[in-house]
Amino acid sequence: MAGRDRFLLAGVMGWPVMYSRSPVLHNYFFKQYALAGTYVPLAIKPDNLEAALRALAPLGFAGCNLTIPHKERALAIVDEVDDLARRIGAISCVVVRPDGSLSGTNNDVHGFARNILQQQPAWRADGGPAVVIGAGGGARAVVYSLVERGAPEIRLVNRTRARAEALARDFGPSVMPIDWNDRHRALEGAAMLVNTTSQGMVGQPPLDLELRALPASALVADIVYIPLETPLLAAARRRGNRSVDGLGMLLHQACIAWKLWFGIEPEVTPELRSVVEATLPPQAT
Numbered sequence: 001m002a003g004r005d006r007f008l009l010a011g012v013m014g015w016p017v018m019y020s021r022s023p024v025l026h027n028y029f030f031k032q033y034a035l036a037g038t039y040v041p042l043a044i045k046p047d048n049l050e051a052a053l054r055a056l057a058p059l060g061f062a063g064c065n066l067t068i069p070h071k072e073r074a075l076a077i078v079d080e081v082d083d084l085a086r087r088i089g090a091i092s093c094v095v096v097r098p099d100g101s102l103s104g105t106n107n108d109v110h111g112f113a114r115n116i117l118q119q120q121p122a123w124r125a126d127g128g129p130a131v132v133i134g135a136g137g138g139a140r141a142v143v144y145s146l147v148e149r150g151a152p153e154i155r156l157v158n159r160t161r162a163r164a165e166a167l168a169r170d171f172g173p174s175v176m177p178i179d180w181n182d183r184h185r186a187l188e189g190a191a192m193l194v195n196t197t198s199q200g201m202v203g204q205p206p207l208d209l210e211l212r213a214l215p216a217s218a219l220v221a222d223i224v225y226i227p228l229e230t231p232l233l234a235a236a237r238r239r240g241n242r243s244v245d246g247l248g249m250l251l252h253q254a255c256i257a258w259k260l261w262f263g264i265e266p267e268v269t270p271e272l273r274s275v276v277e278a279t280l281p282p283q284a285t
């Protein structure tokens with residue numbers, strides 16, 4: 001349990017960082033547990049990442065989250081990277097250890113699976129082929145999670161095919177790179193579809209994907225959570241597919257971070273969701 005005799009500090013480093021909803025949700029936890037502490041957005045330019053991470057210990061931070069564009073670069077900076085983060089190739093959470101050294105892990109993997117299971121408890125990754133769109137940092141966490149949970153086949157569609165091929169090499173034969181031009185057909189017989197691209201996010205065009213070939217039984221998930229209902233999720237809902245939004249992934253990974261930083265693991269409750277939801281645009285504009 002976190003000490004109550006000191007002010008607790010954590011934050012998120014990104015560039016830009018002001019869009020991040022992490023301060024809202026972590027500061028809700030401080031209030032929920034009546035702990036003196038705060039979670040701050042830290043706008044860190046890429047060239048300053050090492051100095052900023054090294055400043056965490058002297059400033060008294062318990063750790064920080066990392067967001068775009070720092071997740072990969074931090075691998076070469078922290079003192080220890082756990083197997084999960086190394087395998088994924090990205091650090092989403094840094095922990096300051098008692099001796100001031102830094103360890104890096106990746107909470108997005110578990111955040112993804114816990115979110116799906118909370119919203120769709122009957123979901124099983126081994127229930128059939130999954131189609132993952134995108135091959136960036138978010139995709140690597142999603143694919144890792146699906147492989148670990150026994151997905152028999154992961155069709156990986158990315159605009160830049162070489163990036164999908166690199167990911168497939170890292171994660172084994174169940175991951176099959178697919179050409180961007182074949183993305184609509186790749187949905188045939190799929191049990192699950194996950195968007196991990198930035199498409200559909202506020203300020204970006206919708207994901208260019210025709211759902212006609214997707215079975216009505218397929219589960220559709222988006223890791224984008226601004227807006228909460230992306231155009232992809234709206235299209236899935238209209239044709240009767242079950243869907244899971246990306247907000248829960250953010251909430252679940254934050255709970256894991258709290259356990260690592262402060263020894264307390266909060267739950268993702270409807271109240272927590274509604275606190276963060278209140279700050280999001282409900283639909284794509």
Ligand SMILES: NC(=O)c1ccc[n+]([C@@H]2O[C@H](COP(=O)([O-])OP(=O)(O)OC[C@H]3O[C@@H](n4cnc5c(N)ncnc54)[C@H](OP(=O)(O)O)[C@@H]3O)[C@@H](O)[C@H]2O)c1
Binds near residue numbers: 163246
């Ligand atoms: N819910 C959560 O907790 C959570 C966690 C992590 C990320 N996310 C969200 O997931 C999204 C992706 O994040 P990331 O870290 O994976 O980013 P990233 O590493 O920069 O990857 C971006 C991906 O989007 C694709 N893409 C970009 N523009 C595209 C376009 N015009 N058409 C088709 N594909 C395009 C890229 O394809 P190329 O390889 O061809 O460039 C790449 O696959 C962001 O919106 C982020 O906020 C959410």
